[in-house]
Amino acid sequence: xxxxxxxxxxxxxxxxxxxxxxxxxxxxxxxxxxxxxxxxxxxxxxxxxxxxxxxxxxxxxxxxxxxxxxxxxxxxxxxxxxxxxxxxxxxxxxxxxxxxxxxxxxxxxxxxxxxxxxxxxxxxxxxxxxxxxxxxxxxxxxxxxxxxxxxxxxxxxxxxxxxxxxxxxxxxxxxxxxxxxxxxxxxxxxxxxxxxxxxxxxxxxxxxxxxxxxxxxxxxxxxxxxxxxxxxxxxxxxxxxxxxxxxxxxxxxxxxxxxxxxxxxxxxxxxxxxxxxxxxxxxxxxxxxxxxxxxxxxxxxxxxxxxxxxxxxxxxxxxxxxxxxxxxxxxxxxxxxxxxxxxxxxxxxxxxxxxxxxxxxxxxxxxxxxxxxxxxxxxxxxxxxxxxxxxxxxxxxxxxxxxxxxxxxxxxxxxxxxxxxxxxxxxxxxxxxxxxxxxxxxxxxxxxxxxxxxxxxxxxxxxxxxxxxxxxxxxxxxxxxxxxxxxxxxx
Amino acid sequence: xxxxxxxxxxxxxxxxxxxxxxxxxxxxxxxxxxxxxxxxxxxxxxxxxxxxxxxxxxxxxxxxxxxxxxxxxxxxxxxxxxxxxxxxxxxxxxxxxxxxxxxxxxxxxxxxxxxxxxxxxxxxxxxxxxxxxxxxxxxxxxxxxxxxxxxxxxxxxxxxxxxxxxxxxxxxxxxxxxxxxxxxxxxxxxxxxxxxxxxxxxxxxxxxxxxxxxxxxxxxxxxxxxxxxxxxxxxxxxxxxxxxxxxxxxxxxxxxxxxxxxxxxxxxxxxxxxxxxxxxxxxxxxxxxxxxxxxxxxxxxxxxxxxxxxxxxxxxxxxxxxxxxxxxxxxxxxxxxxxxxxxxxxxxxxxxxxxxxxxxxxxxxxxxxxxxxxxxxxxxxxxxxxxxxxxxxxxxxxxxxxxxxxxxxxxxxxxxxxxxxxxxxxxxxxxxxxxxxxxxxxxx
Numbered sequence: 001x002x003x004x005x006x007x008x009x010x011x012x013x014x015x016x017x018x019x020x021x022x023x024x025x026x027x028x029x030x031x032x033x034x035x036x037x038x039x040x041x042x043x044x045x046x047x048x049x050x051x052x053x054x055x056x057x058x059x060x061x062x063x064x065x066x067x068x069x070x071x072x073x074x075x076x077x078x079x080x081x082x083x084x085x086x087x088x089x090x091x092x093x094x095x096x097x098x099x100x101x102x103x104x105x106x107x108x109x110x111x112x113x114x115x116x117x118x119x120x121x122x123x124x125x126x127x128x129x130x131x132x133x134x135x136x137x138x139x140x141x142x143x144x145x146x147x148x149x150x151x152x153x154x155x156x157x158x159x160x161x162x163x164x165x166x167x168x169x170x171x172x173x174x175x176x177x178x179x180x181x182x183x184x185x186x187x188x189x190x191x192x193x194x195x196x197x198x199x200x201x202x203x204x205x206x207x208x209x210x211x212x213x214x215x216x217x218x219x220x221x222x223x224x225x226x227x228x229x230x231x232x233x234x235x236x237x238x239x240x241x242x243x244x245x246x247x248x249x250x251x252x253x254x255x256x257x258x259x260x261x262x263x264x265x266x267x268x269x270x271x272x273x274x275x276x277x278x279x280x281x282x283x284x285x286x287x288x289x290x291x292x293x294x295x296x297x298x299x300x301x302x303x304x305x306x307x308x309x310x311x312x313x314x315x316x317x318x319x320x321x322x323x324x325x326x327x328x329x330x331x332x333x334x335x336x337x338x339x340x341x342x343x344x345x346x347x348x349x350x351x352x353x354x355x356x357x358x359x360x361x362x363x364x365x366x367x368x369x370x371x372x373x374x375x376x377x378x379x380x381x382x383x384x385x386x387x388x389x390x391x392x393x394x395x396x397x398x399x400x401x402x403x404x405x406x407x408x409x410x411x412x413x414x415x416x417x418x419x420x421x422x423x424x425x426x427x428x429x430x431x432x433x434x435x436x437x438x439x440x441x442x443x444x445x446x447x448x449x450x451x452x453x454x455x456x457x458x459x460x461x462x463x464x465x466x467x468x469x470x471x472x473x474x475x476x477x478x479x480x481x482x483x484x485x486x487x488x489x490x491x
Numbered sequence: 492x493x494x495x496x497x498x499x500x501x502x503x504x505x506x507x508x509x510x511x512x513x514x515x516x517x518x519x520x521x522x523x524x525x526x527x528x529x530x531x532x533x534x535x536x537x538x539x540x541x542x543x544x545x546x547x548x549x550x551x552x553x554x555x556x557x558x559x560x561x562x563x564x565x566x567x568x569x570x571x572x573x574x575x576x577x578x579x580x581x582x583x584x585x586x587x588x589x590x591x592x593x594x595x596x597x598x599x600x601x602x603x604x605x606x607x608x609x610x611x612x613x614x615x616x617x618x619x620x621x622x623x624x625x626x627x628x629x630x631x632x633x634x635x636x637x638x639x640x641x642x643x644x645x646x647x648x649x650x651x652x653x654x655x656x657x658x659x660x661x662x663x664x665x666x667x668x669x670x671x672x673x674x675x676x677x678x679x680x681x682x683x684x685x686x687x688x689x690x691x692x693x694x695x696x697x698x699x700x701x702x703x704x705x706x707x708x709x710x711x712x713x714x715x716x717x718x719x720x721x722x723x724x725x726x727x728x729x730x731x732x733x734x735x736x737x738x739x740x741x742x743x744x745x746x747x748x749x750x751x752x753x754x755x756x757x758x759x760x761x762x763x764x765x766x767x768x769x770x771x772x773x774x775x776x777x778x779x780x781x782x783x784x785x786x787x788x789x790x791x792x793x794x795x796x797x798x799x800x801x802x803x804x805x806x807x808x809x810x811x812x813x814x815x816x817x818x819x820x821x822x823x824x825x826x827x828x829x830x831x832x833x834x835x836x837x838x839x840x841x842x843x844x845x846x847x848x849x850x851x852x853x854x855x856x857x858x859x860x861x862x863x864x865x866x867x868x869x870x871x872x873x874x875x876x877x878x879x880x881x882x883x884x885x886x887x888x889x890x891x892x893x894x895x896x897x898x899x900x901x902x903x904x905x906x907x908x909x910x911x912x913x914x915x916x917x918x919x920x921x922x923x924x925x926x927x928x929x930x931x932x933x934x935x
Contacts, residue, residue: 077529287680404876411876413895
């Protein structure tokens with residue numbers, strides 16, 4: 001596969017599978033035009049590669065190719081969806097017939113035409129990460145292993161992995177409108193296991209985005225004043241630091257207390273506490289704890305929350321969403337007031353709104369639904385050090401594992417992988433096993449301080465919904481929340 | 492299917508691989524979702540996947556594709572072979588000994604050829620009846636995330652260059668409902684489901700719907716409780732999650748990486764004497780059953796924990812060699828090669844009536860749902876969000892939410908004071924009700 005082929009999605013599917021634009025138009029036109037509120041065809045070709053180092057050597061290497069088409073027909077609230085990984089025309093026709101069967105049972109209402117809009121150019125790369133030379137990738141993983149072991153003799157095991165993919169998509173509708181995108185994505189991850197006096201701990205760190213392989217070999221721009229080393233080296237030292245800190249962590253406290261969240265990845269709080277609850281599907285179905293609360297105050301006035309799919313090279317960014325709608329910067333909560341939902345075409349149509357560039361799917365084998373892109377809170381005025389000083393007794397949480405939410409009652413959970421006690425305004429002992437649980441509609445009303453240090457995460461987030469995983473980003477400045485339940489063991 | 496695998500292996504050898512194995516899956520799936528009585532989504536799917544693992548001497552690599560065209564398959568082989576030239580040699584890598592391969596393919600009754608005969612309309616109707624039973628159960632059931640029917644038929648084939656080639660087919664059918672209950676402006680969602688290999692054995696749509704409604708209704712009015720150390724009763728679904736954590740910790744790769752809280756515990760008492768955990772891939776019609784593992788080895792019944800004593804790890808050929816042991820025939824295939832997977836994994840039933848287990852608790856928690864990912868597999872540290880019922884003087888008193896339960900898995904396993912007699916296989920992993928003597932419940 002060559003780079004220039006992938007740079008032009010229309011030509012790619014034509015050259016490889018003979019799917020010319022006129023053939024697609026005929027296929028969609030004869031089976032779907034005029035019979036439904038909306039129909040589209042999603043073509044996808046994905047190449048991915050994974051390299052894994054363990055015990056000082058790259059022993060696992062794999063490469064995967066997947067391809068397929070999803071055809072969708074919608075009438076009213078009904079969706080017929082058929083997908084196949086055989087891209088021969090007769091097979092696509094059969095899929096179109098299956099998708100249409102369900103929509104045929106009602107007559108179409110007046111379709112709302114959605115103009116193509118101008119797609120962005122957020123991640124055109126000279127060389128997609130999947131195409132970079134294998135020996136350079138192997139050399140990087142070996143360097144990470146050596147660096148981790150050199151950092152601390154307690155490091156017993158290093159598992160480093162590099163995953164890269166390049167995905168070509170083409171979205172076509174019966175009106176003859178097509179839009180394509182070529183989406184590179186890469187992620188470098190390192191996990192270390194440390195041991196001291198028979199006690200073991202694990203630390204893990206990584207990053208990436210829609211960036212070339214060389215991204216990992218560079219220092220962070222804008223952080224040069226902090227003397228930051230190359231990204232791969234920073235990921236490695238972070239993993240070691242987190243693991244060794246945990247060796248001496250005390251048991252986390254249990255019960256409700258004041259919590260300060262550090263900048264960056266703790267933005268997962270927003271993703272879980274409000275993000276999912278503001279996705280259009282749950283609000284149309286009125287199964288979200290935020291249903292019917294548009295225009296109401298749902299957070300402290302210090303809080304403004306944005307979902308922005310247009311930030312260049314970010315993991316959660318897209319030129320167009322998986323329905324062909326250009327992504328945008330959507331304000332969800334402005335100064336505490338709920339002002340926006342995230343929408344795909346179906347839910348926008350049924351709710352009388354417009355799609356917001358949030359229609360996403362895991363692959364051709366999944367139908368789109370409203371999903372987040374990069375979700376973050378705008379910076380405030382406070383000095384982060386002052387925020388910590390303002391807390392007599394509480395928890396300072398700076399790194400997290402995963403999170404989860406129950407949309408209907410708004411209860412969310414996320415787990416700290418690095419957290420400390422705050423005693424008399426000072427960060428003191430590290431704690432382990434702190435899980436934070438809260439109520440979505442309440443958590444952000446308790447935000448009492450917002451720092452000026454907004455940071456986006458490193459680029460490792462994956463969001464699961466209805467069994468579909470998509471890459472996302474989060475971000476947060478340092479914030480103080482007055483009262484959230486910390487689930488530890490120490491009563 | 493076997494012809495294609497044979498060609499792939501032959502080609503891999505021609506390209507310089509010294510050994511190889513390949514796995515192929517083909518499936519057809521249908522699902523129908525109904526919401527508030529109306530069709531929401533109907534989905535047809537057709538998928539296939541071929542994955543290849545090659546060895547160049549002692550170096551290994553893998554590749555996979557969903558495109559079975561001649562050019563694509565040739566590219567697959569070329570890429571796997573060239574990748575294997577950049578990976579480091581590993582003395583322990585390779586296929587299992589040919590002598591251990593499954594000699595005959597046992598009939599495990601995993602297929603239901605006539606189960607797929609229903610028309611799409613009949614399948615939609617099953618989903619509709621299931622949701623309707625939930626919606627009609629109580630006026631407080633006011634909304635729904637839908638009723639679902641899904642079926643799938645798949646064929647699997649495996650072949651290895653040292654002389655193995657076999658295939659088998661499976662079916663599965665599932666039905667579920669997810670109603671929303673509301674009262675005083677507060678909503679609660681819950682659901683119920685059933686999955687089987689034979690359609691005729693599916694629970695009735697009405698039964699599933701009613702159970703889903705009962706589960707959603709009992710959550711209404713949930714509140715927080717005060718932070719306390721108390722006994723925790725895990726309902727069967729949640730007890731099964733504990734069994735999954737044990738399986739993760741005794742999987743070969745976790746052990747040889749030193750990433751397991753059960754490291755070096757073979758032969759030791761890791762749980763209370765009432766705890767016996769078994770993985771049995773030979774159960775006729777079982778959702779996790781298969782005639783051979785991902786390396787062609789015959790599936791077995793493995794006792795993982797026997798009366799609290801850790802008696803076996805779960806190993807594939809490579810992790811077995813790393814630990815100086817034999818494979819326990821738990822190889823599973825993914826696109827990247829071979830991993831370890833369980834089959835039908837369960838906590839053997841005990842003697843206690845679940846009512847008596849709850850009845851023995853003065854103040855404590857009955858857990859019906861866990862959320863979040865606060866489990867550290869290396870240390871066993873455990874802290875997850877929980878939903879359930881508060882137990883007051885042996886009775887389920889009121890629903891609780893926005894709490895967490897925390898402890899350490901090893902301590903929790905040792906503190907299991909009671910195992911219920913209510914084991915039912917609803918999924919590949921199952922457990923009866925379990926009482927853990929003491930955990931920290933964090934709340935207000």
